[in-house]
Amino acid sequence: MRDPERTRASILGAAFDEIYHRGFHDTSVNEIVGKTTLTKGAFFHYFSTKNDLGYAIADEVLKEMVLERWIRPLAAYKNPVQGIISRFRKIIESTPDEHMALGCPLNNLTQEMSSVDPVFREKLRAVMQLWISETEKYLKKARDQGYLNPDVNPRQVAEFVVMVEEGAFAMVKNLRDKKVYWSLYESLKRYLESISQKPTEQLSA
């Protein structure tokens, strides 16, 4: 009947949802446990403080979400650059309007907490560094395989790409207009094409 792992996960899930919708500060512990079948006693049994809950969200939920949404799918593409473009498009298509209006969970939490709490800052920074580094790997692969111009700097492009991926969500959240996302998609695509090797001058794999 008792299942500590499930209990903890249910708190984490409810907390993520509520924080994603209303922000960390504006979400109280009472509201979080109210979304579950548990009470405050259970909450503080698993998380010694409210901030600890936030740390766990960064370490576990957000990190996993970034990998699952933005990184792992890239492995399926022969041309990683094409993969980045396709994923960006597919995420637009598959994200419900309600979520588009809420922005990127990682970015939301970072903007709210990183200048307030240094532990938050480090954990959220780690997630973003991971996101960039993994993107960089694929871009390097793309360059080595002749899909990108040989003079491109994979790290630099990776930082730009991730910034666009996050910034696009932020702007759509602000403007409440999904069409903007498509506009930004076109611009990112154009940028990536501008640093891509033309098929004719592509090196043979």
Next chain:
Amino acid sequence: MRDPERTRASILGAAFDEIYHRGFHDTSVNEIVGKTTLTKGAFFHYFSTKNDLGYAIADEVLKEMVLERWIRPLAAYKNPVQGIISRFRKIIESTPDEHMALGCPLNNLTQEMSSVDPVFREKLRAVMQLWISETEKYLKKARDQGYLNPDVNPRQVAEFVVMVEEGAFAMVKNLRDKKVYWSLYESLKRYLESISQKPTEQLSA
């Protein structure tokens, strides 16, 4: 001795500072008035609620800041595209590290408040729309004057440019590394060059 306009402005200024540093939710009215020579009575004489204070910051402070930092300086450039690139660089150079770590005030407030309070959302959206529209004007001018390829969509590029301007600050805030800003600057420059008309006028760093 009494000077209502100055008093109001001093509250607005102190509030903006404190909110910029610690976020809206985490800044209490007591802290704001504590930064001035006034008391809570004065605060609620000028702003009927704490949210009203936030609205005034959006309408007055943030709007003016966007125009002053990003838009008005563009008038001094013959090639608006060159102006956008130069301004982006100069803002990096002139912004102290401490402020770089705090991000863009407009973006901070938007990420924190726009999904919580609809009035906030509309006001902050108006500021961002203004930012984009004014940028669009200059890009259209650039296209008509042959600095940009004739097939570029000024609105689309404006949305992308503003997104990068905001997103760059957000990312630097996250990563706490000003070098990233230069990296993003290079990418933006490269993008704008890729949609620029080559023969007419050259873009230089």
Next chain:
DNA sequence: TCTCTAACATACCAGCCGGTATGTTGGCTT
């Protein structure tokens, strides 16, 4: 079966929050 610890529930608290009610005072108006 008895024990004992982890897994929860209940009840409560000090502190701070935004906001209000009620002063007091400066200074223009007549």
Next chain:
DNA sequence: AAGCCAACATACCGGCTGGTATGTTAGAGA
């Protein structure tokens, strides 16, 4: 010079917050 109102100050409040102290109960081990 008296009146009067905007411009402030002071004192206070109910409500909610994160957090704690103290239960109670499930269930694995002996």
